[in-house]
Amino acid sequence: MLAPSSSTDLVLLLWKADPCYAAFHDEEWGVPLHEDKKLFELLVLSGALAELTWPAILSKRHIFREVFSDFDPISVSKFNEKKFTATGSKATSLLSEPKLRAVIENARQISKVIEEFGSFDKYIWSFVNNKPIVNRLRYPRQVPVKSPRGFRSVGPTIVYSFMQSAGITNDHLIGCFRFQECVNVAEGKEENGTIKATVAAEGDQEQGQDGGEKTNSGIIGSEMSIAIDDLSLEA
Numbered sequence: 001m002l003a004p005s006s007s008t009d010l011v012l013l014l015w016k017a018d019p020c021y022a023a024f025h026d027e028e029w030g031v032p033l034h035e036d037k038k039l040f041e042l043l044v045l046s047g048a049l050a051e052l053t054w055p056a057i058l059s060k061r062h063i064f065r066e067v068f069s070d071f072d073p074i075s076v077s078k079f080n081e082k083k084f085t086a087t088g089s090k091a092t093s094l095l096s097e098p099k100l101r102a103v104i105e106n107a108r109q110i111s112k113v114i115e116e117f118g119s120f121d122k123y124i125w126s127f128v129n130n131k132p133i134v135n136r137l138r139y140p141r142q143v144p145v146k147s148p149r150g151f152r153s154v155g156p157t158i159v160y161s162f163m164q165s166a167g168i169t170n171d172h173l174i175g176c177f178r179f180q181e182c183v184n185v186a187e188g189k190e191e192n193g194t195i196k197a198t199v200a201a202e203g204d205q206e207q208g209q210d211g212g213e214k215t216n217s218g219i220i221g222s223e224m225s226i227a228i229d230d231l232s233l234e235a
Contacts, residue, residue, distance in 0.1 A: 020058035030182040032132050032167035036120045039166055040110060041071035044103055046162040048095060060094060067091045076107035132186045133169040
């Protein structure tokens with residue numbers, strides 16, 4: 001294997017090291033999502049990061065979908081917790097009992113959101129005015145791993161991972177081929193996306209200590225954390 005010629009190449013090599021991880025990067029990560037089932041799926045998978053790695057999660061994704069009724073929050077909200085978390089069940093082969101109970105509780109809370117706002121999609125995207133945040137990041141060290149505000153029930157790393165995966169923020173490096181593709185999807189230049197992306201104006205960005213740009217992802221992450229706290233979503 002050739003040595004990476006840049007930090008961007010190194011990140012791509014890490015993505016490509018696992019086929020499932022590579023496919024997730026090349027086809028899903030950073031693409032704006034507006035389906036409640038898909039959003040719930042990514043919230044659950046992001047929450048699983050507390051116990052598993054992305055490659056491990058993605059390799060078991062078909063089992064996650066089977067266990068959680070294809071991530072239909074209404075169906076999951078009606079699960080019998082005692083039976084679902086019983087020792088030896090297929091669900092317990094994926095996550096710990098506290099995590100499984102949390103997923104069911106999340107589904108119940110999301111069901112309430114759907115009833116009140118019409119969809120989880122409308123609720124969650126309202127915090128970015130229905131426009132994905134496009135971060136023009138040049139180096140891996142600039143990619144945020146969490147929002148600055150902590151959560152009572154969902155860790156900041158989990159929530160920011162959810163934001164990245166669902167395309168609420170585009171954190172592909174500008175040297176990555178997927179950066180512009182995800183921007184195009186968000187601007188409606190691709191068939192599977194209709195939401196317009198907003199790139200922060202240079203005058204609105206601050207310079208970080210390493211010379212990189214600080215974007216407003218952290219601010220949105222803070223607001224979303226408060227919103228999720230209000231929903232009492234569990235990690």
